Amino acid sequence: MRELKAKLFQDLSDAVVDMDEEKAVETSHQVIDEGIDAYEAIEKGLAHGMDRVGELFDQEEYFIPEVLICSDAMYAGVEVLKPHLKGDEQGEKKKVVIGVIEGDTHDIGKNLVKIMLETSGFDVFDLGRDIPPQQFVDKAKEVGAHIIGLSTLMTTTMDGMREVVRILEETNLREQFKVIVGGGPISQSFADKIGADGYAANAADAVRLARKLVS
Amino acid sequence: MSTSVNVVFQPLNRTVQVEKGVTILQAARLAGVLIESPCNAVGTCGKCKVKLDQTSRSSIRPYGLHHLSPEEEEQGYVLSCEAEVLGDILVDVPSRSHGTELKILSHGQSVEVTPETYFQKRYEPKDDRTFVFAGDELVGLEQSNTEDQKYGLAVDIGTTTIVVSLVDLGSGQEIASASALNPQSLHAQDVLSRITFASTKRGLMMMYSELINELNRLIERVTEKSIVNREHIYEVIFSGNTCMIHLATGKDPAPLGKYPYIPEFTGAVHLSASEHHLGVSPFGLIYVPPVISAYVGADITSGILASQLHQQKGITLFVDIGTNGEMALAVEGKLSATSTAAGPAFEGMNITCGMRAGAGALEFFQIEDDKTITTKTIGDQEPVGICGSGLLDIVGELVANGVIDKNGRFVKPESTLLPASLKERLQLRDGKRVFQISRQVYLTQKDVRQVQLAKGAIRTGIDLLLRSKGITSDAVDRVLIAGSFGYHLRAKSLIHLGLLPDSFDGKIEFIGNTSKTGAQAFLMNQSLRKEMEKGVTEIEVIELANYGDFEQVFVRSLGF
Ligand code: FES
Numbered sequence: 001m002r003e004l005k006a007k008l009f010q011d012l013s014d015a016v017v018d019m020d021e022e023k024a025v026e027t028s029h030q031v032i033d034e035g036i037d038a039y040e041a042i043e044k045g046l047a048h049g050m051d052r053v054g055e056l057f058d059q060e061e062y063f064i065p066e067v068l069i070c071s072d073a074m075y076a077g078v079e080v081l082k083p084h085l086k087g088d089e090q091g092e093k094k095k096v097v098i099g100v101i102e103g104d105t106h107d108i109g110k111n112l113v114k115i116m117l118e119t120s121g122f123d124v125f126d127l128g129r130d131i132p133p134q135q136f137v138d139k140a141k142e143v144g145a146h147i148i149g150l151s152t153l154m155t156t157t158m159d160g161m162r163e164v165v166r167i168l169e170e171t172n173l174r175e176q177f178k179v180i181v182g183g184g185p186i187s188q189s190f191a192d193k194i195g196a197d198g199y200a201a202n203a204a205d206a207v208r209l210a211r212k213l214v215s
Numbered sequence: 216m217s218t219s220v221n222v223v224f225q226p227l228n229r230t231v232q233v234e235k236g237v238t239i240l241q242a243a244r245l246a247g248v249l250i251e252s253p254c255n256a257v258g259t260c261g262k263c264k265v266k267l268d269q270t271s272r273s274s275i276r277p278y279g280l281h282h283l284s285p286e287e288e289e290q291g292y293v294l295s296c297e298a299e300v301l302g303d304i305l306v307d308v309p310s311r312s313h314g315t316e317l318k319i320l321s322h323g324q325s326v327e328v329t330p331e332t333y334f335q336k337r338y339e340p341k342d343d344r345t346f347v348f349a350g351d352e353l354v355g356l357e358q359s360n361t362e363d364q365k366y367g368l369a370v371d372i373g374t375t376t377i378v379v380s381l382v383d384l385g386s387g388q389e390i391a392s393a394s395a396l397n398p399q400s401l402h403a404q405d406v407l408s409r410i411t412f413a414s415t416k417r418g419l420m421m422m423y424s425e426l427i428n429e430l431n432r433l434i435e436r437v438t439e440k441s442i443v444n445r446e447h448i449y450e451v452i453f454s455g456n457t458c459m460i461h462l463a464t465g466k467d468p469a470p471l472g473k474y475p476y477i478p479e480f481t482g483a484v485h486l487s488a489s490e491h492h493l494g495v496s497p498f499g500l501i502y503v504p505p506v507i508s509a510y511v512g513a514d515i516t517s518g519i520l521a522s523q524l525h526q527q528k529g530i531t532l533f534v535d536i537g538t539n540g541e542m543a544l545a546v547e548g549k550l551s552a553t554s555t556a557a558g559p560a561f562e563g564m565n566i567t568c569g570m571r572a573g574a575g576a577l578e579f580f581q582i583e584d585d586k587t588i589t590t591k592t593i594g595d596q597e598p599v600g601i602c603g604s605g606l607l608d609i610v611g612e613l614v615a616n617g618v619i620d621k622n623g624r625f626v627k628p629e630s631t632l633l634p635a636s637l638k639e640r641l642q643l644r645d646g647k648r649v650f651q652i653s654r655q656v657y658l659t660q661k662d663v664r665q666v667q668l669a670k671g672a673i674r675t676g677i678d679l680l681l682r683s684k685g686i687t688s689d690a691v692d693r694v695l696i697a698g699s700f701g702y703h704l705r706a707k708s709l710i711h712l713g714l715l716p717d718s719f720d721g722k723i724e725f726i727g728n729t730s731k732t733g734a735q736a737f738l739m740n741q742s743l744r745k746e747m748e749k750g751v752t753e754i755e756v757i758e759l760a761n762y763g764d765f766e767q768v769f770v771r772s773l774g775f
Binding site for chain 1: 297
C-alpha cells in the first residue's frame with residue numbers, strides 16, 4: 001500500500017509536469033478507488049508537481065504557456081479529488097488579495113501569479129485590473145488577508161503601489177498585512193523604497209516569497 | 216552638520232553640490248552631465264552604471280546591485296539611479312560605448328501628390344515685394360522676389376530617432392535630410408518611462424526643450440547642406456506617435472499612461488513655429504496630423520496616407536513593428552486600428568547583448584544550407600551587440616534550424632541531431648544555456664523569452680484585429696511592414712518567428728519610414744489634411760485588452 005501510494009503521488013506530480021491532463025484525472029480516480037487520502041494526494045502529488053513546474057519556470061525551462069497547461073492538468077486532478085476532501089482540511093489557507101494597480105489593464109503577469117499561488121495552497125482573492133489603492137486595503141480587511149499582492153506593467157502607475165503602503169500606515173494597519181510587489185518595471189530597490197515587504201521577479205518567485213512571509 | 220555634499224563628475228570635471236541622500240543620477244541631471252538611463256531610474260535596465268574609486272565607494276549607499284556582474288561590482292561600478300550620495304564623491308562616467316551614430320531609416324514608400332501647399336507666395340513687381348500667405352491670410356512680406364524660395368520640413372519624431380527632411384514646396388523634391396538620436400531616449404527609453412519623466416513640470420520642460428534643440432540642430436544641418444535660408448521654411452509637419460507629439464509640443468502626456476488612455480492632444484491643428492522656438496520663418500507654422508488614439512498616433516495617420524491604405528482594394532494589413540506594435544487593417548477602404556504593448560525588445564533593450572542600431576550591432580544573421588553562419592554588422596566591424604533586426608533574424612533562424620524548439624527552449628545539445636557547427640555554439644554561461652554568436656555576443660534563454668513576449672504581443676494584435684472583422688489570415692491580400700526597422704527586417708524571419716502567420720508568405724512588403732514620407736505628403740498637399748482629418752474619425756479603434764480571450768490568444772501566440 002505504501003509503495004502504491006508513493007507511486008500514485010509520483011504519477012500525479014509527473015502528470016502535472018508533463019502537462020498530461022488525462023493522466024492527472026485518471027490517476028486521481030485511481031487514488032480515490034484505492035481509498036487513499038485526497039488531501040494528501042493533492043499535497044504530495046499535484047501540488048508537488050506544480051512546485052517542480054515553478055522550478056522549471058525559474059530555470060527558464062518552462063515558459064508561460066507550459067505553466068498554464070501544467071496548471072490545467074493540476075486543476076483537472078483537483079476537480080476529481082475535491083469532493084473527497086474532509087471538510088476541515090479545506091480551511092486555514094493563507095489568504096492573498098491580489099490585483100493590478102489603478103491605471104493599468106495588463107493582467108497576464110498577475111494571473112500567472114494567482115495560479116501559482118492557488119496551486120501552492122493559498123486562498124487568492126483576485127480584484128482584477130485597474131484597481132484603486134484603497135480597494136486593496138478594503139478587501140484585505142474584509143477577508144482578513146495575510147498578504148496584499150500588487151502588480152503593474154506600466155512605470156506610469158507605480159506610484160499607486162506606494163499609495164497602498166501609505167494608506168496602510170496611515171490607518172495603522174501596516175503590521176497586519178504583508179505587501180508584495182511585482183511586474184515589469186518593478187525592482188527590489190523600488191520595493192525597498194516604498195516600504196513593501198518583498199519583491200518577486202516572477203510567478204515562481206512570488207510563491208517562494210509568499211511562503212516565506214507567512215511562515 | 217552640513218547636509219550638502221560635492222559630487223564631481225569625470226571626465227568632464229564638473230562639480231555639483233547636492234543634498235545628502237540624492238542619487239548620483241539626480242546629481243548628474245542637476246549638473247547637466249548625461250548618464251544614459253533608459254528605464255528612467257526604475258532600476259531595471261542596468262545601463263546607468265558609473266564607476267567610483269575606493270574612497271568614494273564608502274560615501275554612498277548602493278542599494279540594488281542585481282544588475283551588475285560580480286566583476287563590475289568588484290571594479291567599483293554602481294547603478295547611478297540607485298546609489299545615494301552620503302559624502303563627497305568622485306564619479307567616473309563611462310563614455311557611451313556605441314557613439315551617437317545610429318543607422319536610421321529615412322526612406323520609405325511615398326505617394327505622388329499634386330502640390331497644393333498651405334503657404335503661397337506672390338511677387339508684386341510694382342513694389343518689389345513678395346507676399347506670403349498662409350491659407351488665405353496674408354502673414355508676411357519679404358523684400359524682392361523670393362517666390363521660388365519656399366520650403367517646408369517633414370519631421371518624423373520617433374521614440375528613438377528623429378528624421379528631418381527639407382522639402383521644396385514648389386516641386387515637392389526632398390532637398391536634404393538629416394537624422395539623430397531622439398535625445399529624450401537617453402533619459403527614458405520607452406514611451407511609458409518618458410511619460411513618467413515628464414510627469415513633473417521640470418521633466419516635461421526638459422523633454423520638450425531637448426527635443427526642440429535637437430530639431431533646431433537638424434534644421435541647421437539640412438539648411439547648411441543645401442544653402443537654403445531658414446527664414447524661407449514656412450511649414451513644418453510633426454509626425455510621430457501620440458506621446459512624442461505631446462512631448463514635442465510641450466503637452467503633458469500623463470493621460471496616456473493611465474487607463475482609459477485618453478490623449479489630451481489629438482492633433483489636426485496648426486501651431487506657431489516661433490512659439491515653439493523652431494528656427495524657421497518667423498511666421499512659420501507647425502501642422503500636426505490627426506492622432507488616432509493614445510497608442511495609434513499621427514505616425515500611423517502618415518503611414519496610412521503614404522501607403523494609401525484607405526484606397527486599397529481588397530484586404531490590406533499595415534503593421535508598424537516597434538515598441539508599441541501599431542497596426543491598421545483596411546477592408547475595401549474601411550479602416551480599423553489597434554496597438555499592442557510589445558515592449559522594448561525590438562529596440563535591443565532588455566536583451567543581454569542588446570543595443571541600438573549603431574556601429575558594431577549585429578543586424579543580419581543567417582544559417583546557410585551547409586549550416587555555417589553568415590552575419591553582418593553595422594559598419595562591418597567585430598560585433599559588439601545585437602540590434603532589433605539582428606535579434607529577430609537570430610531567433611528566427613535558430614527556430615528554423617531546430618536550435619530552439621517550438622516552446623522557445625534551447626534544445627539540449629546532448630540529445631539532438633544538430634550539426635556540430637551549431638551544437639558547439641550551445642554553451643553554458645554562469646550555469647545557463649546560451650547560443651554563442653561571436654566571441655563577445657551571445658543569446659540567452661531569457662532573451663528568447665523576451666522575443667517570445669514581444670512577438671506574441673504583435674501576433675495577438677494581428678489575430679484579434681483580423682478576427683474583429685471576421686477575417687482569416689489567408690484572406691489578407693497584402694501586408695505592409697513599416698517602421699524604423701524597415702528594410703532591415705526579413706520576411707522569412709518574421710514568419711519563422713510566428714510574428715506573422717505563415718499564410719502571409721509572399722504577401723509581405725517593407726515600406727520603410729512612412730511616418731516621414733506621409734508627413735511629406737501632408738506638407739505638399741493641404742487637401743489631404745482635411746481628407747485624413749475626416750478619415751481618422753471613421754477609423755474604428757479596437758481595444759485589445761477588452762477582448763475576453765485576449766490572454767488565451769496571447770499565450771497561444773508565444774510559441775514558435
Ligand atoms: S537601472 Fe538605472 S536608469 Fe535604468
